[in-house]
Structures are given as C-alpha cells and as structure tokens.
Amino acid sequence: MYHIGDQVVVEPTALVAGGAALARVDGFPIFAVNVFPGDIARVELVEVKKGFARADLVELITPSPWRRAAPCPIASECGGCDWTALRLDKQLEAKRGILFESLRRIGKIHDAPEITLHPSALNYRLRSRLHRDGDAIGFYAMRSNRVVPLAEECEVVGVNTAHVIPSVARDLGGRGNASQPHPPRSLADAREDIWEIDGRVITEGELSIAGYRLNTDAFFQVNRHLLQTMLQLVQTHASDVRSKKTAIDLYAGVGFFSAPLARMFERVIAVEGSPVSARYARVNLPANAKVIEAPVERHIAKLPPAEFVFLDPPRAGTRPEVIRAIAERTKEKIAYLSCDPVTFARDASRLIASGWRLSTLDLLDLFPNTHHVETLSSFERAQT
Structure with missing residues (x-):
C-alpha cells in the first residue's frame, strides 16, 4: 500500500x-x-x-x-500553463485523444466523427486572470494559492502584458525602473482580469473587440487568434438549416455568436444570465435579436421552437432539463461549444439518447500550453 x-x-x-x-x-x-x-x-x-x-x-x-525546451523559466511551477514543456503538435495529439476517450468512456459514444483540429498561435489571451501577493503578480502555482511571478517569456498572456506586469512587480518591490511608472489602480486588488486589446493593457472600463462593445466585467472569448474561426464554423452550421426563421443562442454573453446569426435568421433569441453581459448584448445586436436576461436553466421552459440552437455553457456543462428542452424544440440543427470534454461527453450522450446524432467535431485549441480542450460540435436529428 x-x-x-x-x-x-x-x-x-x-x-x-x-x-x-x-x-x-x-x-x-x-x-x-x-x-x-x-x-x-x-x-x-x-x-x-x-x-x-x-x-x-x-x-x-x-x-x-514529446518534450521541447521550455521557453519559460517558471514553466514547471506556474499553474497558468501546465503543458508548456510539451511540443505543440503533441499537445494537439493529446487533446484529440482526451476528447475521444471522454466520448468513449463517459458518453459511451463509439462512433464519433473524425475530429478537425484548429491550432492557435501563442500569446493568445485577450484576458488573463492574474493574482497579487505582496509584490508578486502572476498566476497561481499548480494546486496552490501561492502566486508565481509572471515571466516576460510567458507564451500565454498577450505580448505586452508579459512585459508590463513583471515591470509593475519590480516597481512594487522597489527593485529598479519599470516601463510603466505606476501600476494600474486595480492591481492593488488580490485578483484582477488583465485585458490586452490591440497592444494596450487594460484593467477596467469599456472595450471594443472585433466590433463588439463590452467592459472588463463582461464575458468574452479568450483566444484572440481563433475568434474568426469560431464565428465561421458556427455560421457554417447555421447555413445548413433550410428554414431561417428562428435561432436561439443560449449562454449568449455579449452577443458574439448572436450577431452573425441575426444576419442569417428572421429572429434570434439570446439568453444570458449576467446583467453586465446582457446589457452589452443589447448594444451589440440588431433589432431582430431579442436579449433575455435570465439564467438559461430558469428560462428554458419558456423558449419557443427554433430551427437552430447554439449553446456555449460554462465548464460544468448544462443541466438535463436544458438538454431535454433543446432536444424537443430544435427543428433542424444544434451546435454546442464546450470547454470541458468530460461534461461535453455527458451532454452529448443525453442528446443522442433524445434522438439526435453527433455529426461533426471541431477541436479548437483556444488554450495552447494547457490541458484545456474546447470542442465545437453539431447534432442533427437521427434517421428513424
């Protein structure tokens, strides 16, 4: 023992x-x-x-x-990127294996379609959640609340974030000159989301990303390099729908996916539980899109039938009652963006049990140098 x-x-x-x-x-x-x-x-x-x-x-x-020379001196302890020492091609290979194994073991799905891989460039984070402990600013260590000071060689955060934050930490510790003479006000907090938009490092206020308006308290997709890829894939799935009357976007955020759907369908219903994100969704979406500020689980029973349903739930996936409602009320196609292969496999199994067929799988490497697996899937009604 x-x-x-x-x-x-x-x-x-x-x-x-x-x-x-x-x-x-x-x-x-x-x-x-x-x-x-x-x-x-x-x-x-x-x-x-x-x-x-x-x-x-x-x-x-x-x-x-499988290893590569780790470019970051803190790679072995920093929790921001647990696979930095792994070759990028092997990261994708491993993620594909994890997704297939999750579908097989958790979902009992043995006939999954081939997985299309979408790699990403590095320094991809639009938003980085950093922590401060004294003069140390960075990610937590693996399985710990100890803050590991961010290294300038970091391949995860934006390029300028990687340069600015270590210099801020040096200022706080009185250990030399920094490129930014005063730290952003909110870095005095214990935790802060640091955004990097078009080279500017931002900690608070309003933002404009790819034509979408939001502020630093709202949710937005993290990977700057794959935004257009995600939009194009969802639009491709939606274009397969014959009738373009109604589309529903669940967990809609600030309307990132609702906006292109509103150009394709007569009516779009976007459901978002965060008041901040819902407020900006109303700003970003045209008149034929209705934004409902409510938790998806609470509002799902009130939604009408729709030709196309898209959902992007949190890491825990969605609840059984949401799956049941989607399965019953979607007329033609479902698209599901998942950030966890285990909960996705569970939810996919429930959709299949409700009469749907898993038809496509795209693995979007939104988080290179980490184990996180992002999957965009589509479902069609099974032939009876």
Whole structure:
C-alpha cells in the first residue's frame, strides 16, 4: 500500500482529462503532473486513495521525445500553463485523444466523427486572470494559492502584458525602473482580469473587440487568434438549416455568436444570465435579436421552437432539463461549444439518447500550453 510522501519511478503512457499523465506501477494508477508519455521520472505521491494516487515530479530521469525546451523559466511551477514543456503538435495529439476517450468512456459514444483540429498561435489571451501577493503578480502555482511571478517569456498572456506586469512587480518591490511608472489602480486588488486589446493593457472600463462593445466585467472569448474561426464554423452550421426563421443562442454573453446569426435568421433569441453581459448584448445586436436576461436553466421552459440552437455553457456543462428542452424544440440543427470534454461527453450522450446524432467535431485549441480542450460540435436529428 502506498502512502503520501512515497517516491516511485513511473513511465506514463497517456495524458488524461485534467492534464495529468497516467502511469501504472504494478497495476496501480498514478496521475502525475509535469511528466509526459515517454518520460521516465521519479515522482512523489501527494494524494493516495484506494484506487489511485496523485503525484508531483521530483526528478526527470529520461526525458520524453514529446518534450521541447521550455521557453519559460517558471514553466514547471506556474499553474497558468501546465503543458508548456510539451511540443505543440503533441499537445494537439493529446487533446484529440482526451476528447475521444471522454466520448468513449463517459458518453459511451463509439462512433464519433473524425475530429478537425484548429491550432492557435501563442500569446493568445485577450484576458488573463492574474493574482497579487505582496509584490508578486502572476498566476497561481499548480494546486496552490501561492502566486508565481509572471515571466516576460510567458507564451500565454498577450505580448505586452508579459512585459508590463513583471515591470509593475519590480516597481512594487522597489527593485529598479519599470516601463510603466505606476501600476494600474486595480492591481492593488488580490485578483484582477488583465485585458490586452490591440497592444494596450487594460484593467477596467469599456472595450471594443472585433466590433463588439463590452467592459472588463463582461464575458468574452479568450483566444484572440481563433475568434474568426469560431464565428465561421458556427455560421457554417447555421447555413445548413433550410428554414431561417428562428435561432436561439443560449449562454449568449455579449452577443458574439448572436450577431452573425441575426444576419442569417428572421429572429434570434439570446439568453444570458449576467446583467453586465446582457446589457452589452443589447448594444451589440440588431433589432431582430431579442436579449433575455435570465439564467438559461430558469428560462428554458419558456423558449419557443427554433430551427437552430447554439449553446456555449460554462465548464460544468448544462443541466438535463436544458438538454431535454433543446432536444424537443430544435427543428433542424444544434451546435454546442464546450470547454470541458468530460461534461461535453455527458451532454452529448443525453442528446443522442433524445434522438439526435453527433455529426461533426471541431477541436479548437483556444488554450495552447494547457490541458484545456474546447470542442465545437453539431447534432442533427437521427434517421428513424
């Protein structure tokens, strides 16, 4: 029997949902971070359960050919990007495997369509949620609330954010000159969303991104490089619908997807629970789009039938009653943007059980250098 603090040598065989590498020692599964398939590594157990253990890297004995030279000096401890040491092509390969395995194991879906991959350039974040502890400003460490100071070599945040924030931290600590003489007011807080729009680093106020108006309290898609790709894919799915009478956008945010749908359909209904995002959706959308400020789960029973339904729920996915309503009231096509492969597999299984067929899968790499998997799928009514 293993105990917390034990050290073992592992040879991982796969990366799994959540980002850890799976290894088996005498048949016992160990999920380790900062190691990858092909590594031979010594790890220390930090959590031991009856059926598995979790571990941290202690020593890399033999590096995997999947690895690359980590460009960031804090890559092994920063929680902002847990896969930085993994080659970008292998990141995509691993994410595709995680999605297929989630569909097979969680959703019991064994005939999923081929996955189309959409890679992203680096320094992709429009918005970065950073934390401050004293003069340290950065992401939390892995599985910790300790703040790891952001490095200028960071490949996740915007290029200028990576330069400005470390200089602000140096100012706060009195350790030299900085390119920005005074930190943004809100960086005095313990947590702050830092936006970088067209090279400008912004912490509060109104923004304009790709023609959409919002403020720093509203939700917007994070990856600057794949905004148009996402819009084009959703428009392609919507264009397949024969009748263009009604489209519904659930978890609509500031209307990012509702706006192009409003150009294609006679009527669009956008449902958004956040008052801030709903307010900006009304600003961004034309007269044929109706914005309903309400939680989707509370309003779903009141929605009319629609030819096309698009949903972009949070990481937890959506509730069974939402799936039932969508399955019953959608006439032609459903498109689902998911940020978690496990909850997506669960929801996809429920749609299939309700008479729908999973017809397309696009994996959008919205978060390179991390384990996060974003999936855009489409469903059509199954042939009876």
